[in-house]
Amino acid sequence: MNIAEVIAKEIRVDKVLFMLRSMKFTWCQNPITILRSELQILGLDWTVFEEDPILFCTLKQKLYGMFCGKFRKYQPLLHLINQRQWRGQVNMIWENLFDGSIQGDSYARIETLINLP
Numbered sequence: 001m002n003i004a005e006v007i008a009k010e011i012r013v014d015k016v017l018f019m020l021r022s023m024k025f026t027w028c029q030n031p032i033t034i035l036r037s038e039l040q041i042l043g044l045d046w047t048v049f050e051e052d053p054i055l056f057c058t059l060k061q062k063l064y065g066m067f068c069g070k071f072r073k074y075q076p077l078l079h080l081i082n083q084r085q086w087r088g089q090v091n092m093i094w095e096n097l098f099d100g101s102i103q104g105d106s107y108a109r110i111e112t113l114i115n116l117p
Helices: 003-022 031-042 047-051 053-065 069-080 086-097 106-115
Strands: none
Touching (some): 003 031, 047 053, 053 086
8 A cells, every 4th residue: 555545544534433423323214324425425435334344343333322221222233243244234223123113022033134144
């Protein structure tokens, strides 16, 4: 990597970290939709999270912090999310918890879906 590429990567990381710190997930809207919109504003795409483990971990922490109240027991599901399939996994969690009705077996069902190859 040459110096220009390193500087460009550093700027990209700084932009994404700032975006994540300032984002407010309310779970009224799918977090993937919110992220897509924010990344487009920055002129970036999903690859920033898929290529950079630090950004991916920061994203997971941000999502983890948004589970509160009756959803607290679902926080550990975010630990199962992996860097390669995270978008589909977050969509799955959101659709099952926030776009549908929570049932007694919701946790086990989502955990099983996340762990599928």
